[in-house]
Amino acid sequence: MILFGSLSGMDRHSNWPGHPEGPGRLPAVEAGIRTAGLGDLLASLTGRPARRDELARVHSEVYLDALAGLDRAGGGELDPDTAMSAGSWETAVAAAGMGLAAVEALERGEADSAFVAVRPPGHHATASQAMGFCLLNNVAVAAAALAAKGQRVMVLDWDVHHGNGTQDIFWDDPLVLYVSIHQWPAYPGTGRAAEVGGGAARGLTVNVPMPPGSTGDAARLAMEKVVAPAAESFVPDWLLISAGFDAHRDDPMADLAWTAGDFADLTRDAVALVPRAGRTVAFLEGGYDLGALALSSAATVAALVGVDYRPEAPSSGGPGWEAVLAAGRIRERQLSGAEQ
Amino acid sequence: MKEGPILVGVDGSPESREALVWAADLARATGASVLAVHAVGLLEKLGPAGSSVPSAGHLEEIRTMFETSWCEPVRNNGVSVEMQMRYGTPADVVMSAAEQEGAGVVVVGSRGSGRAARGGLGSTSSRLAMSCPVPVVIVPGAQVERESDPAAQPG
Numbered sequence: 208m209i210l211f212g213s214l215s216g217m218d219r220h221s222n223w224p225g226h227p228e229g230p231g232r233l234p235a236v237e238a239g240i241r242t243a244g245l246g247d248l249l250a251s252l253t254g255r256p257a258r259r260d261e262l263a264r265v266h267s268e269v270y271l272d273a274l275a276g277l278d279r280a281g282g283g284e285l286d287p288d289t290a291m292s293a294g295s296w297e298t299a300v301a302a303a304g305m306g307l308a309a310v311e312a313l314e315r316g317e318a319d320s321a322f323v324a325v326r327p328p329g330h331h332a333t334a335s336q337a338m339g340f341c342l343l344n345n346v347a348v349a350a351a352a353l354a355a356k357g358q359r360v361m362v363l364d365w366d367v368h369h370g371n372g373t374q375d376i377f378w379d380d381p382l383v384l385y386v387s388i389h390q391w392p393a394y395p396g397t398g399r400a401a402e403v404g405g406g407a408a409r410g411l412t413v414n415v416p417m418p419p420g421s422t423g424d425a426a427r428l429a430m431e432k433v434v435a436p437a438a439e440s441f442v443p444d445w446l447l448i449s450a451g452f453d454a455h456r457d458d459p460m461a462d463l464a465w466t467a468g469d470f471a472d473l474t475r476d477a478v479a480l481v482p483r484a485g486r487t488v489a490f491l492e493g494g495y496d497l498g499a500l501a502l503s504s505a506a507t508v509a510a511l512v513g514v515d516y517r518p519e520a521p522s523s524g525g526p527g528w529e530a531v532l533a534a535g536r537i538r539e540r541q542l543s544g545a546e547q
Numbered sequence: 548m549k550e551g552p553i554l555v556g557v558d559g560s561p562e563s564r565e566a567l568v569w570a571a572d573l574a575r576a577t578g579a580s581v582l583a584v585h586a587v588g589l590l591e592k593l594g595p596a597g598s599s600v601p602s603a604g605h606l607e608e609i610r611t612m613f614e615t616s617w618c619e620p621v622r623n624n625g626v627s628v629e630m631q632m633r634y635g636t637p638a639d640v641v642m643s644a645a646e647q648e649g650a651g652v653v654v655v656g657s658r659g660s661g662r663a664a665r666g667g668l669g670s671t672s673s674r675l676a677m678s679c680p681v682p683v684v685i686v687p688g689a690q691v692e693r694e695s696d697p698a699a700q701p702g
Contacts, residue, residue, distance in 0.1 A: 226590075227590075227593065286588070286636045286637070287558075287586075287588045287590065287636075287637065288588045288589040288590050336636070338636050339588075339589050339636075340589065368589070392634060393634060394587065394588060394589045394592075394634045394635070395634055395635045395636070395639075396633060396634035396635040396640070396643075397635075459592065459593055460589065460592050460593070461592065
């Protein structure tokens with residue numbers, strides 16, 4: 208059984224008309240799951256708003272006040288890609304709260320995993336800056352809540368864009384392992400393999416940059432050669448997935464060539480990284496081609512409940528293998544250099 | 548002014564053009580070079596006007612505009628100029644480029660090509676004024692030009 212939480216019925220966030228991160232995304236996810244016939248395996252997750260103290264674990268008070276104030280003023284632009292409308296604040300707080308509710312429900316043993324279909328996405332949002340369509344860092348709010356209780360959290364981010372906000376928030380936090388597989392070079396310009404974390408968390412940031420055109424076989428290699436060893440060393444209590452679906456070959460925002468079948472495989476491999484069952488939550492991040500989003504999110508949900516649903520075959524044959532091996536080498540060199 | 552290039556944030560707006568004109572005058576007076584930097588955001592992967600229909604080569608179209616019309620005030624104008632496109636938000640891109648390239652001064656227009664005011668969350672120029680590691684010049688001239696341009700008025 209998987210918990211499925213969606214903000215589709217109360218989504219009041221809009222960047223501006225025609226923006227790719229639009230309100231059609233959540234209904235697309237729901238339609239994909241219906242089409243896949245997964246309804247009987249889903250239990251509805253009831254969300255709650257994130258509390259101020261929960262948000263303040265990762266965001267500055269000044270920033271939270273400014274976002275709420277801009278909402279009260281009717282909205283406005285935050286960066287050239289990102290804006291708020293009246294209602295964006297309430298939606299963003301509900302999005303962050305949905306992740307917290309998922310964690311709490313799994314702690315009560317209500318399901319084996321959870322998928323939270325929320326927007327705005329979160330992984331670009333830093334402690335004090337909205338950017339890249341993101342206002343509040345949903346996955347970071349959940350990870351910080353768990354870390355506050357002493358839990359060890361692995362955040363696996365397979366959105367096609369590097370999650371600079373999440374990396375930055377947990378850069379020196381020894382309770383959070385941040386792992387990202389993403390296209391590079393691409394927005395936001397961070398995510399080189401040599402970025403490995405700092406302070407007491409040196410080595411707990413793992414980046415695997417992929418070249419344009421890269422296919423799913425390279426991502427699976429990254430899971431085997433780079434991600435799995437990091438997870439085995441870290442031994443996470445929880446796995447939180449920043450599940451963006453913009454690495455899909457049909458997505459207009461980037462140039463990777465993954466398929467829905469690849470997301471199924473990555474989910475299967477990811478769940479195996481956390482020793483205890485019932486400790487995995489996937490958070491919707493990017494994904495802007497609605498058809499690809501529907502197929503890919505459904506494949507991910509299916510894999511979380513152990514159902515083999517691959518509406519598209521896994522992809523292979525593109526570049527990326529050398530990039531994965533190079534990322535491993537660069538990372539090892541960076542870490543061994545720090546120890547000398 | 549400390550040695551190093553004059554870094555100019557460029558986004559194709561009238562304000563960034565004014566910043567380039569001002570920077571070119573400073574470059575000629577001091578003998579410094581100009582480093583023009585354009586921040587590539589998420590939406591620039593898409594076609595014009597944020598359309599969700601992918602536009603093949605749109606980034607290359609932007610590069611061409613950046614390197615020709617946007618940077619026209621410093622091209623073939625007796626000024627040594629380098630042009631860079633970098634991924635990220637405008638303020639982050641300008642600050643990281645300033646640090647990495649050892650810029651002597653940063654020059655930006657008073658307002659970019661954005662769609663609306665940013666409430667209390669800070670425009671690019673105000674973020675730079677607060678956080679940039681090198682001195683920042685904010686050129687206000689284009690603001691006057693925009694206000695006097697009938698085509699820029701609503702309605």
